[in-house]
Amino acid sequence: MAEDSTETSITAAEPTPTATASIDPELAGKLQEPSFEIIHTINSAAPPVGLQPGQSPYQAYQAYQAPASPQSSVASDEEITIDDTFDEDGDSAYDSGSLQSDTTSLLSHITKYRYENNRRYHAYKDGEYWGPNDEQQSNQLDIAHHLFLLTMGGRLFLAPIGDNPQNVLDIGTGTGIWALDFADQYPSARVTGFDLSPIQPQWVAPNLRFEINDACDPDWGYSKQSFDFIHVRAMYGSVAHWPAFYQQVLDNLAPGGWYQQLEMSVVLKSDDGSVREGSIFDQWGKVSLEAGDKFGKDLRIHEQIKGYVTDAGFVDVVETVYRYPVGPWAKDPFIKSVGEWNRIHWQEGIEGWSMALLTRVLNWSYTEVQAYLGKMRGALKDNSIHAYHIV
Template identity: 40%
Template sequence: MADTLPAIEVDSNAGSFVSDSAFEDGTSTASASLASSVIDYVYENGRRYHAYRKGQYVLPNDPEEQDRLDLGHHLFRLLLGGKLFQAPIDPENKRVLDIGTGTGIWAIDVGDEYPNAQVIGTDLSPIQPTWIPPNVRFYVDDAESDWVYPADEAFDLIHGRGLSGAIGDWDRLIRQSFNNLKPGGWLEFHEAEAQAQSDDDTVERAVSTMEFVRLCNDAARQFGREVSCAHLIKDRMINAGFVDVTCEMMKVPIGVWSKSKRLKEIGRFQGENCISGVEPYTLGFIGKGLGWTELECKVFVAKVIAELRDPKNHFYSLFYFVHGKKPE
């Protein structure tokens, strides 16, 4: 797939990738008035995890992870030229659902930009802010359970982002989305392929990074999940009955090695996103799925991060942006 996109030109003068402390100080406020079974979090390896349907999602929900999710939101908006979605729809006066809303930042931005829309965000973790636009609501829910929205509450736009590794049955999720859309409504996914790639041979020399990718994929299968499934979404949507399905692929540098000024800025955010994600993915997938100890995970994390920070390594991620319409 990546071979169909032009190679990214390397900046031979790029320096090493260094974390920006501005990414390290953010916090999020948990939602209030929830049952203790939902907010009585699980703590392991110094990280905090959701309690509702424990183990369904293996990544943490603590403030550190919330910062990473919010950073990813900024990255996605950079990639889309500031847009929140690509589907040709105006959400004003329409119903919008955000699956796996995380910190809720996408749903909140939609609510702010379209004040007459009705926006719902669902997630296993109640980590969304309490101060939100009046047209936005958040609910603790499992997107893989049966959806119980009444027929007269069907949606005009359903959005999912960063769900790879969290969904066990993508075909079922897409079918449920289809059934809960109004005729002419749109389903949209933004996903990154969980594979480090390069246009030169640097990724093959990065032994720890290649092992990290392989082990995460192997471990995800232990949980009945796939973390490298973005390339399959388009066909799955077509098979479910969606029409006008469009898939756009983008190469996203990991780090500031690109010669392009725009890609250098994007690469800075993606580099930080990847680096901050190595530990939770290692602890969550490799530690829990393959039985590694916390110490083994920590040592491995350090090796992978060192390779990601090395400016001689020209890694990129392949992002997929897919949307399709339910026939009218």
């Protein structure tokens, strides 16, 4: 599922209806329309760590970026140049006393997973999320982590959080790979990651803690204003009421804290018309959006974040959009590498992204889903289709 990618940086002040969002002019010229992934960094009212008097959040964000990004970038507003020589036929700080009991204990029923259509799904809050939690989907999540690092020049985040973050929260942590890397990079920080599934490693650094929790719960159980940095990635289709979610984020951020979110679009497109109306890639986006709507947790958050966070009271929003090619059809070596990894990402992910939504929500049979996925796999190998999505 994919489309362009968007990245948004937001400073959060005390909740106020007059909060405004601004995009640095230097960035504006590079933006693509929102797609597969959106990163929003949000900072609250007190001057954020690293923000100098008179300095915009985007200037601080730019100053913090290191190492330098590759010269080639998927964030360019120019069309991705197709490699004409490519063989199109070939495939190449929480308060521990306040935590709720269900966030601190892995009870036996939490690991009594649902097995359905040859995939494994979470048991805690059974049915609230459509993604599997088995090894195949874990592989997809870790491949996605590599893709995002590749896009951001090896960085785990873009928000200017300073050199000494103290309390960090990773919502929807999945395999925990982002939290693991962050805890290693900042050994003095206390890092908490939570998810519906206990699929994270048991043995981790002493400054890292994994918990079972639900992002849709009305109270996550942490002391208010306790986190310097809250990170969210690939939560599309996971939250029924995003305004309430963003209010919780704001409530849990300390003054001067930052929020960053990265999301992907489920719509595939092309600039040369190779993603044709009615084709399997075209169907993918339409079917996925329909299923998400009927499930009650739509898949369009990548294009809604900016409005939601602004309404919640966050200010100074910086949004960056990336185009992720699907397959190594681009001429530029860096973008070609992104496309190759993204194709692997899709090959690993499409069954998990669709199986539960199509069978539980749209009432497709297992056989119908597999036939549909067979067409998708064939299209993913077709390098004459110059598809991309936003991240």
